[in-house]
Amino acid sequence: MLRYLYTASFVLLTTLSAAAQNVEFSKDEFKGDKESLKNAQKELKEANSWYETDPPRYEQALPHFLAAQQVNPNNAQLNFRIGHCYLNSTYKAKALPYLQKAYQLDPQVDARIRYMLGRGLHLNARWEEAIAEYKAAQPAAGSKNATAQQNDIRKKIQECEAGLALMKTPTRAFIDNVGTAINTPYPEYGPVITADESVMLFTSRRDGGVGDEKDPFIGGYFEDIWQSVKGKDGQWQAARNLGPTVNTKGHDAVVALSPDGQKLVTYVEDGAGDLHEADLKGSAWSKPGSLGRRVNGGQSHESSAAYAPNGRMLYFVSNGSEESSRGGHDIWRLDVEGKGKAENLGSVINTPYDEDGIFVHPDGKTIYFSSQGHNSMGGYDIFRSEWKNGQWTKPENLGWPINTPDDDVFFVLSASGRHGYFASSRDDSQGSRDIYMITFLGPEKPPVISSEEPLLASRAAPVRQTLLAPAVPIATAQVTILKGTVTDADSKQPIEATIELVDNTLSQTIASFRSNSQSGRYLVSLPSGVNYGIVVRKEGYLFHSENFDLPQGAAYSEVVKDIPLKKLDVGAKVVLNNIFFDFDKATLRKESTAELERLVQLMTTEYPALRIEISGHTDNVGKAEYNKDLSQRRAKAVVDYLTAHGVAAARLTSAGYGDTQPVAPNTSKEGRQLNRRTEFKVVAK
Incomplete structure (x- = not known):
C-alpha cells in the first residue's frame, strides 16, 4: 500500500512539475510591469535578510516573502522558503501547498525538499503520504550527518505510524473558546487553574501590561501574567493583570498554580531560564523568589513545574544533571521540605527525547506531561501515567484529537476530570491564539484544525486538532475537593488559619495549608483511600476538627464547609x-x-x-x-x-x-x- 502511494505521489508531482514553469524575478519575465518587479525585489531583499540571519527570523521574513509571492506565485525557491517559514511558525500546516508547488516548479529546488514535503504532509495528518516522502528523503550513503538524518527520518516515520493507529480510535471531546473575558486579539496561552476551576492564571502578550512595551527582537508585547475568576453564574470574569510585584517590564510567564490557588510558579528568563515562586497574601501576590539551586541549575533550563496536592512535593522539568538525565529535558521530583536532591522520575516516564509541561492531578497519583518520545504522533504529545504499587504505569497517549502531529504541551485538568484547558489558534479565536476548554464526552461538534505559535517560556508550541468520534469511557476522578471559608465565630470576619491534613490511620500529619488572610477561603484536595482528619487552628481560638473517611475508589465530589472558629472563652x-x-x-x-x-x-x-x-x-x-x-x-x-x-x-x-x-x-x-x-x-x- 505504501509503495503504491509513493509511486502515485511521485507520478503526480512529476506530471505537475513538467506542466509548471519556474519564473525568475528578472526583467525578462516582467517586461511589462517593472514597478511590480521592483517592489517584489525589495520585499525579497528584506525577507532574505531575516531568513538568512543566524538564527533565522522566520516570523519576520514570512510577510515579505508572501508579498513577493503575490507578484510572482511561480518561483520555486520563493515557494520553498515560504513553506520553510510556515514550518517554523504558528501555522505549520499551511506549509504544505507552498512546498508542493516548489517541488512542482523545480524538483531540485533544495536538497531538503522531499523531507520538507514529508513534514508538511505529516503536520496535516496525511500519515501514509508523509511516510512515503520520508522514505524518499533518505540521505545518500556517506553524506555528512547521514546517521543523524537517518535516525531523524526513522523517528518521523514511527510518529506517522503512531498517528495512523491512534486516529483509528479517537477520544470523544469538544473544544470551546473560553470567551472574550480572557481572550483578546493578542496571544494568550499557558493556562493554569485551581482544582475547582474557580481561578485561572495565564500568560498573555497583550497591551496594557506592566511595561506595555514591545520586544524588539521578536515583535509583539512582552509577556505578562493575568488572572480571571469565575462568577456566581459560572462564567469567567474580565481578566486582570497581576501587577508589578509579579510582572516586570520583561517577559513573565506562569507555569504552575497550587490546587488551592495560594502559590504560583513563574518562568523567568535569567540566564538559561529559571523557576520562581510567589505566595498569595490576602489579595496580593508576593514578589517571586527563586526556587533555589535544588531546582534551578546554573546553566540548566527549567521550563515547567507542578505542585503535588499535599504541597510537599514539587515536580519540575530541567535539562540539568547529565549524569542523572535520560536525555534532553527530563521530569524531576523534589521533596521541598527535605534536604535531599531532586529525583529523576526514571526511564518509564523520561525518554532520550525531551519531556515538558508537567501537571499533577489533584488526586495525587496521576500525572500528565508532554513528551517527544513514547508513541508520540509528532512533536510533543500529552501523556498520562499513574502511581501504582510503588511505580509509574506505562505512559498512555491521550490520543487524537487531543494530540496532533505538532507540539501539544501545557495541558491542565480540573479535579473532576471533566474539563481540560490549553491554548490554540482556531477559526473562532479572537486573534493570534486563545485559551480553550476541552469537555470530555461532550456532544458532537464539527471538526476543526488549530495551531499555536512558539511560547517564550519554552521551546514547545501547542498545536491541537479536533475530530469527534463515538464516546469512550473516562474514569471518574477519585478525589474530593473540600473548600469554604474560615471565620471568627462571633464577628463573622474571615481569618487566616492553619489547616492540617491528618491520616487518622497512621496518626500522621500529611499536609498543611493556610486559609487566605483577606477572604478566609481555603481549598484542600483529598485523594480517595484515606481516613482524613481536618484540623483548623489559630492562636487564641479553639481548634476545629472534621472527619472525611474516603474509601479507595471514592468518586469525585465537592464539599463546601464553612468553619467558624471559636475564641478560647469560658x-x-x-x-x-x-x-x-x-x-x-x-x-x-x-x-x-x-x-x-x-x-x-x-x-x-x-x-x-x-x-x-x-x-x-x-x-x-x-x-x-x-x-x-x-x-x-x-x-x-x-x-x-x-x-x-x-x-x-x-x-x-x-x-x-x-x-x-x-x-x-x-x-x-x-x-x-x-x-x-x-x-x-x-x-x-
Missing part, C-alpha cells in the same frame, strides 16, 4: 469529630490517636491552666438510660486517655448526656450521625 464548645469508638462500646479506636494527642498538646503545652469538660452524646435510638450510660463511659474513656498522658485529673471532668442535647433532628441518618458525638467545653482558663 463556655465555648468544640465537637471532636475525629474521636472514634467501636460500635456500641466505649473502646477508643486507634484512628482517634491524632485527635487525642491534639487535646494533650492543647492542655499541656498551649494552655496549661485550661480546665475542660469532656461530654458524650448519642442519638435517640434505643433506651434513654442505656444511651446516657454509654455516653458517660465514652466521655470517661477520653478523660482516662488524657490523664494517662500527663493532664492533671483535677483539670478534667466527664459527663454523659445521652440523647438530651441533640444538635440536629433525629429524623434522618445524617441528623443522628451529628448527634452521636464527643465534645469538650471550656470550664476555666
